[in-house]
Amino acid sequence: MPVGRRPAHTGRRPGESGARGDILAAARTDFAENGYDRATIRGIAARADVDPALVHHYFETKEHLFEAAVELPVSPAEFLPPILAGERARIGEEVTRRFLTVWEEPHNRPIFLAMLRSVLSNEQAAEVVRRLLVKEIFGPIATALGVPDAELRATLAGSQFIGLALMRYVGRVEPLASADVSSLAAAVGPTIQRYLTGEIGARQGAVGA
């Protein structure tokens, strides 16, 4: 199978080479355009110019392929420790800045679109995204901060990030779309800070910031 050079911004990340990288890039584009339900291994194989058997060889199922395709472009294990080691009161703003910085990169956009369209079309895909948000990002943060209700906090913070990215990068709704990263991190950071460390339910009593 030919593995030619690909143009920029196809969802291919640095370090992903060969047929496996081609398949992941094709999967991102396909999930982003069609959503999880309409995407097929056959269609993704055709887009990557490989045999469907090779897709099954690398990823076994569509769900596993989706998981690999929407893996975060920057590993939380790398970016979380420095943020968590910093000032506790600034964690919300720093996580927001990091989130925005990742999606500012045009070659990362297909990952987000693939997540979003797929969440809209399929329960399995929604579950993958939930696991990603809760287990890999906000769960570790909540655990490190020692707060209760980690899963609810994780999904509240995730809901703000998903809505922000949807309006800024997909809908390009102004003035959100043109605001600079620092202003947005300052505007949205306190929201994330409260969801992660603050009081999130008047009826359940204070959690302590």
Added chain:
Amino acid sequence: MPVGRRPAHTGRRPGESGARGDILAAARTDFAENGYDRATIRGIAARADVDPALVHHYFETKEHLFEAAVELPVSPAEFLPPILAGERARIGEEVTRRFLTVWEEPHNRPIFLAMLRSVLSNEQAAEVVRRLLVKEIFGPIATALGVPDAELRATLAGSQFIGLALMRYVGRVEPLASADVSSLAAAVGPTIQRYLTGEIGARQGAVGA
């Protein structure tokens, strides 16, 4: 053209009768399933069992039909005045509770899905949703509260609401999906309160809550 009785939960609202109501209900379903770009006046007419000429007669263009289809199920002119007349510090929670209460109704869901899928697929649709958020909901609130940066505030609040509804009603991501309306209004209300009345940019100075 036959205008038969329709089953519940088709996107038909109380008070929408006859062919016009059939067309709007069909448009909501079609925009929700296909997004703005893939939806066609011909397809919507077929779904409503009317002639495409009648759709043009009532709505002229696809954009106008979309605007009518995603019109809010409850008019802001009705629900805003009592909220704005209440305690200023509780406006965020009350708007959040109202927002959740509207989308709890299963027959209103197609409107939200139509908005969401269409924002994902088309700039014109995104602009319609932006106008709705800014001009009809958060703009009047910001004006009534006398705060600056009304459009940025409107889109920030809108981003939280859209992400929340996306994760709760579309992705059904737990524990957000099963949380009760009051708990969620308490958790998300302060976010909306700060976006509408608080300081939203450390670098631009305080706005005053």
